Amino acid sequence: MHIYLVVAAWLAVALLAACGIAAVVADWVPRPARRRVVRPRLWGYGSLVSTLGLGLWMFLGPLMDAGLSPLPVIGWCLFMGGMIIQLLAQRPGRGATKTAS
Numbered sequence: 661m662h663i664y665l666v667v668a669a670w671l672a673v674a675l676l677a678a679c680g681i682a683a684v685v686a687d688w689v690p691r692p693a694r695r696r697v698v699r700p701r702l703w704g705y706g707s708l709v710s711t712l713g714l715g716l717w718m719f720l721g722p723l724m725d726a727g728l729s730p731l732p733v734i735g736w737c738l739f740m741g742g743m744i745i746q747l748l749a750q751r752p753g754r755g756a757t758k759t760a761s
Contacts, residue, residue: 713738
C-alpha cells in the first residue's frame with residue numbers, strides 16, 4: 661500500500677511542476693485557476709517553488725534519520741512561499757488600473 665501512496669505523491673508533484681513550466685513558458689494556467697490568475701508567469705514561478713518545497717518536505721524529509729534535519733523545515737517554508745507567490749499572482753500588479761466601460 662505504501663508504494664501506491666508514493667507513486668500518487670510523485671504524480672501530484674510532477675503535475676504541479678508541469679503546470680508551473682507551462683505557465684512560465686507559454687502563459688498557460690490550468691482551467692480551475694484560469695479565471696482568478698492575472699499574472700500567469702508569476703503563478704508558474706510560484707508553482708515551481710511550491711514543487712521544490714513539496715519534494716523536499718515529502719520525499720527527502722522522511723529519509724533523514726531521527727536526528728534534527730533542516731530539510732523538512734526548509735521544504736515546508738519553500739512550499740508556503742510558493743503558495744504565497746501564487747496568491748500574489750491572483751492580484752493585479754501596480755500598473756494595472758481599472759477602466760470604466
